[in-house]
Amino acid sequence: MEIRQLKTFWTLASTRSFSRTAEVLNYVPSTITMQIKALEEELGVKLLDRLGKSVILTDAGHRLLPYANKILNDIEEARYVSSESGELTGTITIGADEVLCTYRLPALLRVFRERYPHVRLLFRPLSSHNLKQSLREGNVDVVFMLDEPSVSTDLHTELLMDEPFLMVVSPNHPLAACSTLCIEDFNREQILLSEKGCSYRTFFYHTLLRKGADSLTELEFNSVEAIKQCAMVGLGIALLPEMSLKGELERGELITLPWDLSEIQFATQMLWHQEKWISPSMKEFIELARSVLKLKVS
Known part of the structure; x- marks a missing residue:
């Protein structure tokens, strides 16, 4: 099993598209197909199904994904601690519901891209009820959700701004x-x-x-x-x-x-898993989100 195969699998699970994965990783689409096929043959299971232009994970793919995410996260941390380069690189996968995708995040993503052009951003629009689970399964690094304030034992939650x-x-x-x-x-x-x-x-x-x-x-x-x-x-x-x-x-x-409507007290919130290693690029993204989305400190 090669690291590049796991990276291709993880990226494909995020983009749900062979062509988009090829674009993100700077491969031709046939290379993506070959790497996934080789990984499936080595593991002896089918990891994904293609339905038209869409890609969905099989049960085996869902089981592999958190391990692939942990391995790639550990590799990124190891590269950072052993590197003397001060340039931010890496990949951040972001999830959000449709409302925040449309009305809150575009400004944040634009500013981050301008400041850190070598950090790859992968964006996953998700339904509201899938956001926290995607964090727990390691499918995304950070999510933004519009919800009532709440406390979780395994997820770090920050209220960014009240939403009337x-x-x-x-x-x-x-x-x-x-x-x-x-x-x-x-x-x-x-x-x-x-x-x-x-x-x-x-x-x-x-x-x-x-x-x-x-x-x-x-x-x-x-x-x-x-x-x-x-x-x-x-x-x-x-x-x-x-x-x-x-x-x-x-x-x-x-x-x-x-x-x-005073009973409705909802807010834009930013969440990530408490056990996740916060890479320098992710740390900068979180700090910028606090600034752009006007964090309200209690």
Whole structure:
């Protein structure tokens, strides 16, 4: 088993694409195929399946991944402690949910790329319920998530900034003209919801039910942009982070409803595994995230 084979396997598990892996590692795609085939033959198992242009790990691939991650992490640490070079290199794999991918992280990634051009960034968009598990399995180095503040025994969690939420509708929606609302006003209304497993979707929906709403109709999406577009044409009521609504509110395409959302206390958070070795490049990335995303120190 060669280190380059493990690196290729680990990168492929992150990108889920042969062509993207070849681009990241500066190989031709056929080299990626040959290395994975050689690794599978040596281990005597199939590590991944190709479904069209997508790549998914087999059960054996999932079992190998944390070991490959640990080996490569140890090698990176060994290279650093034995090297006299002051230039930051290496790879950082980042995971985040769709909202933060779109509205918080682009500025951070741009600044980091400008400052440290020799550090390779791999980005993995993940659903909310997979973020922490990806850290625990070693699939990513750092994740960003929008969630309620929480404490974990194995994950280091930092709150970066509070994220207020707004309940919005189209200006033509029947509730748009109301100066006050009561829970009965939501009965028989269509609620535009994010995917199952999203923490604020669950909180929002259960809060309405707990306060006495009934006969709610759900329409589920896996994209904030899709929710906004449907809200703008009057399909229903949406609860979204304020950071995702600035343009639509300024243009009058959506308006806020007068409903108390003070119970919703969510924040952009940065997490990594407590047992992970923090490489110099990862340390700089964490410090820059604190600066760009305006860490609030309590």
